[in-house]
Amino acid sequence: MNWMLALPEIVLACCGLGILVFGVLRKQDSALICTMMTLGAFLIAGLLVLTGLPGIGYHGQFVSDSFSGFNKLLLLSGAALTAILSLDWNRQAGIARFEFPVLMLFAVVGMMVMTSASNLMTLYVGLELQSLALYVLAAFARDDLRSSEAGLKYFVLGGLASGLLLYGVSLVYGFSGTMDFHELRTLLAQPGNASPGVIVGVVFVLVGLAFKISAVPFHMWTPDVYEGAPTPVTVFFATAPKVAAMALMLRVMATTFGPLLASWQSLIVIVSIASMLLGAFAAIGQTNIKRLMAYSSIGHMGYALVGLAVGSPEGIRGVLVYMVIYVFMTAGTFGCIMAMRRKGQPVENISDLSGLGSNDPGLAMALAVFMFSLAGIPLMSGFFAKLYIFLAAVQGGLWTLAVVGVLTSVVGAFYYIRIIKIMYFDAPVEAFDRRPPALSFVVAATGLFTAFFFLFPAPVVDAAQLAAGAIFR
Amino acid sequence: MNEAGFPLLSLVTWLPLVGGLVILSIRGDEATVAANARWTALWTSLIVLVLSLVLWVKFDPTEPGFQFVESVSWLPEYQVGYKMGVDGISVLFVLLSTVLTPLCILASWESIQTRVREFMLSFLILETMMVGMFCATDFIVFYMFFEAVLIPMYLIIGVWGGPRRVYAAMKFFLYTLTGSVLMLLALLAMWLYAGTTDIQTLMATQFPPAMQKWLFLAFLASFAVKVPMWPVHTWLPDAHVEAPTAGSVILAGVLLKMGGYGFLRFSIPMLPDASAYFAPFMFTMSVVAVIYTSLVALAQEDMKKLIAYSSVAHMGIVTIGMFTFNEQGIHGALFQMLSHGVVSAALFLVVGVVYDRIHSREIARYGGLSDRMPCYALVFMLFTMASVGLPGTAGFVGEFLVIVGAFQVNFWLALLGGSGMILGAAYMLYLYRRVMFGRITRDDLRHILDLSPREWAVFAPLIVLTLWMGIYPSSFTSFWDASVAAMVKHHQAALETTIKIAGMTH
Numbered sequence: 001m002n003w004m005l006a007l008p009e010i011v012l013a014c015c016g017l018g019i020l021v022f023g024v025l026r027k028q029d030s031a032l033i034c035t036m037m038t039l040g041a042f043l044i045a046g047l048l049v050l051t052g053l054p055g056i057g058y059h060g061q062f063v064s065d066s067f068s069g070f071n072k073l074l075l076l077s078g079a080a081l082t083a084i085l086s087l088d089w090n091r092q093a094g095i096a097r098f099e100f101p102v103l104m105l106f107a108v109v110g111m112m113v114m115t116s117a118s119n120l121m122t123l124y125v126g127l128e129l130q131s132l133a134l135y136v137l138a139a140f141a142r143d144d145l146r147s148s149e150a151g152l153k154y155f156v157l158g159g160l161a162s163g164l165l166l167y168g169v170s171l172v173y174g175f176s177g178t179m180d181f182h183e184l185r186t187l188l189a190q191p192g193n194a195s196p197g198v199i200v201g202v203v204f205v206l207v208g209l210a211f212k213i214s215a216v217p218f219h220m221w222t223p224d225v226y227e228g229a230p231t232p233v234t235v236f237f238a239t240a241p242k243v244a245a246m247a248l249m250l251r252v253m254a255t256t257f258g259p260l261l262a263s264w265q266s267l268i269v270i271v272s273i274a275s276m277l278l279g280a281f282a283a284i285g286q287t288n289i290k291r292l293m294a295y296s297s298i299g300h301m302g303y304a305l306v307g308l309a310v311g312s313p314e315g316i317r318g319v320l321v322y323m324v325i326y327v328f329m330t331a332g333t334f335g336c337i338m339a340m341r342r343k344g345q346p347v348e349n350i351s352d353l354s355g356l357g358s359n360d361p362g363l364a365m366a367l368a369v370f371m372f373s374l375a376g377i378p379l380m381s382g383f384f385a386k387l388y389i390f391l392a393a394v395q396g397g398l399w400t401l402a403v404v405g406v407l408t409s410v411v412g413a414f415y416y417i418r419i420i421k422i423m424y425f426d427a428p429v430e431a432f433d434r435r436p437p438a439l440s441f442v443v444a445a446t447g448l449f450t451a452f453f454f455l456f457p458a459p460v461v462d463a464a465q466l467a468a469g470a471i472f473r
Numbered sequence: 474m475n476e477a478g479f480p481l482l483s484l485v486t487w488l489p490l491v492g493g494l495v496i497l498s499i500r501g502d503e504a505t506v507a508a509n510a511r512w513t514a515l516w517t518s519l520i521v522l523v524l525s526l527v528l529w530v531k532f533d534p535t536e537p538g539f540q541f542v543e544s545v546s547w548l549p550e551y552q553v554g555y556k557m558g559v560d561g562i563s564v565l566f567v568l569l570s571t572v573l574t575p576l577c578i579l580a581s582w583e584s585i586q587t588r589v590r591e592f593m594l595s596f597l598i599l600e601t602m603m604v605g606m607f608c609a610t611d612f613i614v615f616y617m618f619f620e621a622v623l624i625p626m627y628l629i630i631g632v633w634g635g636p637r638r639v640y641a642a643m644k645f646f647l648y649t650l651t652g653s654v655l656m657l658l659a660l661l662a663m664w665l666y667a668g669t670t671d672i673q674t675l676m677a678t679q680f681p682p683a684m685q686k687w688l689f690l691a692f693l694a695s696f697a698v699k700v701p702m703w704p705v706h707t708w709l710p711d712a713h714v715e716a717p718t719a720g721s722v723i724l725a726g727v728l729l730k731m732g733g734y735g736f737l738r739f740s741i742p743m744l745p746d747a748s749a750y751f752a753p754f755m756f757t758m759s760v761v762a763v764i765y766t767s768l769v770a771l772a773q774e775d776m777k778k779l780i781a782y783s784s785v786a787h788m789g790i791v792t793i794g795m796f797t798f799n800e801q802g803i804h805g806a807l808f809q810m811l812s813h814g815v816v817s818a819a820l821f822l823v824v825g826v827v828y829d830r831i832h833s834r835e836i837a838r839y840g841g842l843s844d845r846m847p848c849y850a851l852v853f854m855l856f857t858m859a860s861v862g863l864p865g866t867a868g869f870v871g872e873f874l875v876i877v878g879a880f881q882v883n884f885w886l887a888l889l890g891g892s893g894m895i896l897g898a899a900y901m902l903y904l905y906r907r908v909m910f911g912r913i914t915r916d917d918l919r920h921i922l923d924l925s926p927r928e929w930a931v932f933a934p935l936i937v938l939t940l941w942m943g944i945y946p947s948s949f950t951s952f953w954d955a956s957v958a959a960m961v962k963h964h965q966a967a968l969e970t971t972i973k974i975a976g977m978t979h
Contacts, residue, residue: 357632358588372624377650378617387613387657394661402661406654413650417627417643425631425639454617458548 005057005064008048008072009112015041016105023098031096035083038101042080042108049073054470056118060180063118070467071115071247074324078239079108081331081442086232088436089338093230093346095141103140104236107133111244115251120169120179120205123248127165127212130241131158137236138229150228157221158211165208171201181256188259202257202264209252212245213301214294216274226294231346234290235334238297239327246301246323250308250316255471261311268309273404275302280411289337289350292415293330296374299412300326306389306405310396316468317461318388324460325385325453329373332446336367339443341433350419355428363435364423366447371420373450375413381453388461480543482557485525485571486605489597492517496594507589511582514593518575518600525571525604532564534951537959539610539673540564547614552669556611561956562737562807563607565949566730569814570603572934573726577719579931580822584718584829585633592633596719599625603727607734612660612670615738619731620653626720626728634715641708641715648708652698659691663743676742676963682971685747692740693751699732702792703762706785713781714834718825721777725784726818730810733791737803741795742960745967752796756882759796760889762789767896771903776824776834779904780817783860786893787813793890794875798964802878803957804950809871811949812942816859816868819935823853826928827908830921836904841913846923850909852932857905859939861898867942 003010019037023030049072054065083101090096110130117123135158139151173179175197176187187193211218226234253264279299286292304326307319339360340347356364373380386409393402435443453460492513499509532540539558547555559567578596585592599622606618623646631642664670667678680688698705709729713721741748763786770782787809794806826849827842828834843850859866862873872894879887913919924932942949 357591361591377624378620383617383620387661390658391661391664394658395665399658402658403655406658407651410647410651410654414643414647417646420627421631421639421643424628425642461548 002055002057005052005055006062006116008045008052009109009116011048012041012045012105012112013109015044016102016109019098019105020102023102026098029096030098031090031100032087034098035087035101038105039080039083041105042076042083045108045112046073046076049076058122060182061119061122062113062116063181064116065467065470065473066463067247067251067467067470068112068116070320070463071243071323072112074327075108075111075115075240075243078243078327078331079104079236081335081446082232082236082239084438084442085235085331085335085338087438089230089232089346092341092344093141095230100137100140100232103133103137107137107236108240111240114244115247117248117251118181120172120181123252124162124166124169126244127208127248128162130244131162131212134158134237134241137233138225140233141230144230146228147230150225153228154221154225161208161211161218164204164211168201168204168206168208171204172198173201175201181251184256185258188257194260194263199260199263202260203267205252205257206249206264206267209245209249210271213242213249213304214298215271215301215305216278216298217271219275219278219298222298223291223294226297227288227290227348231290231334231338234293235331235338238293238330238334242297242301243323243327246304246319250319251471253308254311254316258311258472265309265311268305269398269401272302272305272309272401275299275305276405276408277302280408283412283415286415287350288348289340289353289419290348292350293333293337296412296416297330299408300374303386303389303405303409306393306398306401309398309401310392312392312396313465313468313472314395315392316471317464318392320464320467321388321461322385324464325373325381325450328446328449329370329382332366332443332450333370333374335439335443335446336363336370339363339432339435339439342430344433350422352429353419353422354426355423356432357424358428359431360435362440363432363443366443367423368420369447369451371416375416376409377413379451379454381450384453384457480557481524481527482541482559482567482608483543485521485528485567486557486601486608488521488524489517489574489600489604493594493597493601496590496597499590507586510590510593511578514578514597515575517597518571518578521600521604522571522575525568528559528564529568532559532952534561534953535955537561537955542610551664552671553613554611554671555614556671557605557608557614558610559608561953562960563734565807565811565952566607566727566734566814567604569730569811570600570607570727572938573722573814573818574600576818576822576931576934577722579927580722580825581717581719582927584825588632592629595625595628596723599629599723603723603731606731610672612664612672612675615672616653616657616660619735620650622728622731623649626724629720630712630716633717634720636715637711638715641711644708645712648698648705652695652705655691656695659688662688672738678743679967679970680744682746682750685744686750689740689744689747689751692735692744696732696735696740697758699735700729700788700792701732701785702758702789703765703785706762706766709785710778710781713784713821714775714777718821718828721781721821721825722818725780725821726814729784729788730814733788733795733806733810736792736795737807737960741798742963745964746971748796748964749798749968752798755792755796756886759789759792760886762786763793763890763893764896767893767900770900771896773900774836776836776904776908777821778834779836779900780820780824783897783900784813784817786897787817787860790872790875790890790893793886794871794878797875797878797882798961799878799881800957800961801874801881803961804953805871805874805876805878807871807953807957808874808942808946808950809868812859812867812871812939815935815938815942816856816866819856819932819939820860822931822935823849823856826924827921831917836907838915839908839918840911840915841909842918842921843909844913845918845921848924848929852924852936853905853909855936855939857901859943861901862894865940865943867939869943870946
């Protein structure tokens, strides 16, 4: 048994336990030092992922390949960015407790297990470890009614989704006799083995996973949770768990249930179209920027699912490139949102951005870059994300998806550039408080990535290509 | 290495952006920043102009293919490269962009007083995107520049525009974006079919006729909005009216040409069968545009709106010329685009002169200006005549060639298209009479000042160009003789092959 395969997860979990004990035993305020230690743990885990060897271990329960490596690095960076952003916010909001980074860390362990799952059981264990940590995080501002509501809502609906997923898993196991991804794939490759029971099970698994990436019609929790949860938690929700759930979905659907593509493809197409439409149209009327980002993320998951609907390595590559670009531009956008603070109090209305172009040109320019990128306007990274997705869709002959996709992106562009309009064309209102340096750092780093991705797209695309190829082996 | 011995096109493309970075780094109080930003932008654009004149000197008109070629691998495994080059069709558009930019910066010297630094920065970014678009010989690179033009233009209209600027800016952005995303799908389909996005290779690729029709419609969605063709022209009057003078100049002078250039670069050479199939449709739309928008122009109360509608009519002549597929027609279309680029740009500047003094674009607000502003009256008259198409000015050559080309296709097409010249004379002279002649009735007009030296500096190059193009047109047409001849030949050959294949299968 090659236990070394899971070394990053093991190390990270041990670090988590260590930081927890340290935080409990240390009497004074230890949020800062615990966050720093967590960042260090992420860094170590990232290095271990980079140097890790590929292989299957734990009796086929756990797989480490370039696909899992790619996604682990991505979700670790998403989590690290969130941790940096959370520092100043939590202190100002009075929720700077050491449990915050520790919970994030355990959620990340769960996500890493998810991306490496090669058995329906591992999948479920990873998913639950992640979800439980996230439930607590959503309600982390205990004294805030909205935060508690967000946590409860997420918990109830998330529990339901987990139940559906588990039910699907049991159906698949019952009708096929195995939970191993590889065995399932060989089994289902024979058309005779694809009994209706298995297909119903696949649909339930799909539903459970669609909930996690907040695809329509399983998106109801997203706007409320995004709005209610403390903003650092929202950033976290918008980045790392999406990566993990999408990675899981890609692996399970495209390879394990890949032979059943004809059965589930139309489902993904419908979910994808519905997400793109809802993401585009429902966001128009929003006045709260966090809610707007929630709808925007629903739309973006719709675009990413286009790649999955194609089901080919090109499609998977498209999704992976999309996720990388999505994580960085979303983290950056939320960085800008966190800078919206007057007299120590956070403000969340879109109209509060009025005149930011003259009050704080640097922040306005960064937010403009993110908005143009989210809208998919060229030279920004968001354009490339959509380019690879639509390329795969055209290649796969999914013209409906491609046409709906580009048209909804125009509708989406409307509300993204409306934000730019508010920042640059409207009369200035009171300026925001000084930005903390950590926040400026995250915004600048992600902004540079977003604006200058076009110069060096090859490394990311090549890595995604490699990763996409790995799951089809 | 290319003819210039150094990556000239990249330099011309990206140098404005470097100037933009310099502007960003300026520090000091507001007045210093504004002054330095103006001078930096002017010098940058002048250096770019001088560099681009190398193209004029060193361009070899006998060579129909791309020249000054550059190629850097960018996404090698997908056959996408950063490829630049100019041929006879694009070279003069590059020059048009580099000539108009310094004039625009000069024209907004005093009229832009708020956020000068950002204005100049947007303008330099705009120049990079425009030049890059005309130079790109890779479809993906072309598309990126084509869409990225929207960002600075959106900001220019929205920040420094008139009272309804927000509406106009949003409309401009969403109209053009809708068109271009459909083109993106066509681009992806061509990419997958041909395995490359190199424009030269795509031109040599034979796409199946059924696929061509869809591709043509997708391109049409994008270029028809940009040109703009009737009935998707409604964004243009709004954008023109609300944009600051310099924005209108670039919009009319260069941005509208992107649509025409797109037709000539992509639709006609790459999709010959579909172009022939849709030509009657294109003629109908263009004739409607010419007559309808000319009549609409007659009824305008706003000077800029009138010129905006006249632009739609003139661009209708351009699309007629392109789809005749003969040498005269395409020559005429190219010439008309260039002359319209100079003349309509100049007309917007002419309007800008009085707008800067009186702050109104309403025609009824003026009258009798020729008494107080004789030089201005002369300049205005010259460009009015050029817009009408008086022989000896730039406007005549293009329209004449297009009508000659149209005659070879259909008598009625030539007649109806030609009626645009008569209607054009009607609305332009009517405009001129109302603004310049009559008696001065308002007090502020009695003290209005004639052209300042700065304004002369803006108009002088345009006057020279207008007369030069009218009197000695072959110094311009010689640039694209070989390219157009090759294009027409290629088009006919492609149509013949299709007929042959169709004959064999039946």
